[in-house]
Amino acid sequence: LGAGTDEARLYRLIWARAMASQMSPAVTKRVLVDVRSEPDGIRLKAHGSRLLFPGFLAAFQADGGGSGGGGGGGGGRDR
Numbered sequence: 001l002g003a004g005t006d007e008a009r010l011y012r013l014i015w016a017r018a019m020a021s022q023m024s025p026a027v028t029k030r031v032l033v034d035v036r037s038e039p040d041g042i043r044l045k046a047h048g049s050r051l052l053f054p055g056f057l058a059a060f061q062a063d064g065g066g067s068g069g070g071g072g073g074g075g076g077r078d079r
Helices: 006-020 057-062
Strands: 027-037 041-051
Touching: 006 057
Parallel strands: none
Antiparallel strands: 027 041
16 A cells, blocks of 8 residues: 555544544533623624543544544533
C-alpha cells in the first residue's frame, strides 16, 4: 500500500474506528446561553461545548486527518 493511496486511507480509517471502539467515551461540557429582551421580543441563543476528556476522539485526531469521521454528535458523555 502506498502512503497516499485510497487503500491506505481506507486502512487508516478502519484501524482508527477499531481502536476507538475499544476506548472510553469522550467527556464534554455543554453550555447554553439564552438572552431575551421582553419589551422587544428578541431572543438570542448560543450553544457551546468544551472537551474535558478526548476518549475515543483521540484515535481520530492521532491520524492527522479530518476524515476520521468521528460523527460529531451523540458519542460523547455530557457532564
